Amino acid sequence: MKKIISLAVCLVMPFVLMGAKTAEDTPPTTSAQAFVLYCPDNNTVICSKNADERMKPASTTKIMTSLITLEEAASCNSEVTFKQEMVAEGSSMYLKVGEKVRLSDLASGMMMASGNDAANAAAYTISGSPEKFSQRMNEKAKQIGMTNTNFVTPSGLDDDNHYSSAKDMALLMSYALENDDFANLTAKKSVTVEFLEPKSKKTAYANHNRLLSLYPYCTGGKTGYTTVAGRCLVSSAKKDGVTLVCVTLNDRNDWNDHISLYDYAFEKYRGVDCKDADFCTDIPCVGGDKDSVTVTGEKNNTIVLKREDCDKIKKKIFIDSFLYAPIEKNESVGRIEYTLGGKLLYKCNIVAGEKIKSDKKSVSIFSAIGNLFS
Known part of the structure; x- marks a missing residue:
């Protein structure tokens, strides 16, 4: 034997010490209807409220859409000609019918300008229609372990059957950050897209995620808003080798709430290097x-x-x-x-x-x- x-x-x-003072045991209060502060390093929820409640995620949906787009672009960064059927209401990267960009440029348009047109264009290019693309989104969600999620629109525009939860969105962001292309993109404050047609066109898109400028440890994220969903924000932060992900849904004070939650965690918790x-x-x-x-x-x-x-x-x-x-x-x-x-x-x-x-x-x-x- x-x-x-x-x-x-x-x-x-x-x-790694994550602050010089001892934090209160009670997490800071937030204005969010639901939130999660999550540590992907060891799959731990540090604090939360209504973490599994099914809610409208608005444009934070584009984390999934852009991730799938980048995965596709890694194997075949095809040319995309923008068509009339790809036009969408709401936030936009202002693509015009007949213009041509790379598939990866659509991910930039989603993560920087929250372009609904970019999300639609990616869905048509990859799957043939938004309906078929949503099936792929849900397959990926199931793979990640998102049990309170159903995607219907690639852009995150409201639909009665389009929903997710704070915990699920934290799992999604954590998974997406493992993709180097996504991690590099979400950390950028702006991206300049060089169009394939017209060749002379270059457009700079600023990242809507103001947390990249407001909080020095922020490493990325995605904003979202509709009148039904309210203000939604998914973000990530890294300090002294420790990565955290924060999600707030329907939160009128999201920037400050994310900063308060991160400060709480980085002060109260340590990263033990194994x-x-x-x-x-x-x-x-x-x-x-x-x-x-x-x-x-x-x-x-x-x-x-x-x-x-x-x-x-x-x-x-x-x-x-x-x-x-x-x-x-x-x-x-x-x-x-x-x-x-x-x-x-x-x-x-x-x-x-x-x-x-x-x-x-x-x-x-x-x-x-x-x-x-x-």
Whole structure:
């Protein structure tokens, strides 16, 4: 029987202070009908109100539309000729019939100018119609884990069956930020689009997300408004390596509320650096072309916790006392777990740093020895 090596230690590891003062336990009040302050690093809701209530997300919908558009553009950044059927009411990047841009430019028009025309153009180009495109939006929403969401319009214009929740929009923004093209775009204060037709046309679009200028740690987001939905805002912020996402729906004081919520979290919480990629050791290997295999932690991560809990984390390393060949490089051979009060916070795979081939001669000898004691 293989023996499991288990090491339990209280973490003594560098952590990031997120403010000089101790914050109140009570989160700041907001004007929002619903809000969520979410930490994607460890899938934690820091504070919320009506987080799962189904509400109108307005143009924050375009986070999904632009994400799908950028995913498509990454494989084929096709030319888009703007047609009459793509015209839409409301906010616009002011495309004219016959003008031509790249598919990725439509994402810029959505995320900067909140262009409903850009959203419609993307829907027709990618799926043939807004109706078919909404099916793709909902498939993606299901993949992300958005359980209180149904998209009908690519632009976010109101429809009785078009809804989402603060928690779902936080999940969407967190997912979208993992896409480098989206993360780079949403962080920009402006984008200049060079038209393919007419070739002489260049238009600069300013980002409607004023939080990029109001709050130094803001890394992106999307505004939204309709008379039914009210003011909606999805944003992200990063300080000292810790990323947070904030969502407010129907909030007349959204800029200040986002800043207050971020300040609260960055003051009250710490980011604990789990530098598991630094873990490295050699484990004996049976039946391989080498006597041992080098193993290491798969990746580094940050766990976000309340200040008072950071020195209470326990770390355990689980790995067999010996391994059997063959072993593929990056194959999982163990794990590192972080717990608080018996609750699992995070686990990281321990992986092989090299490939170990089977040595038939060694295996035969090992089997023969084993048979002597069977």
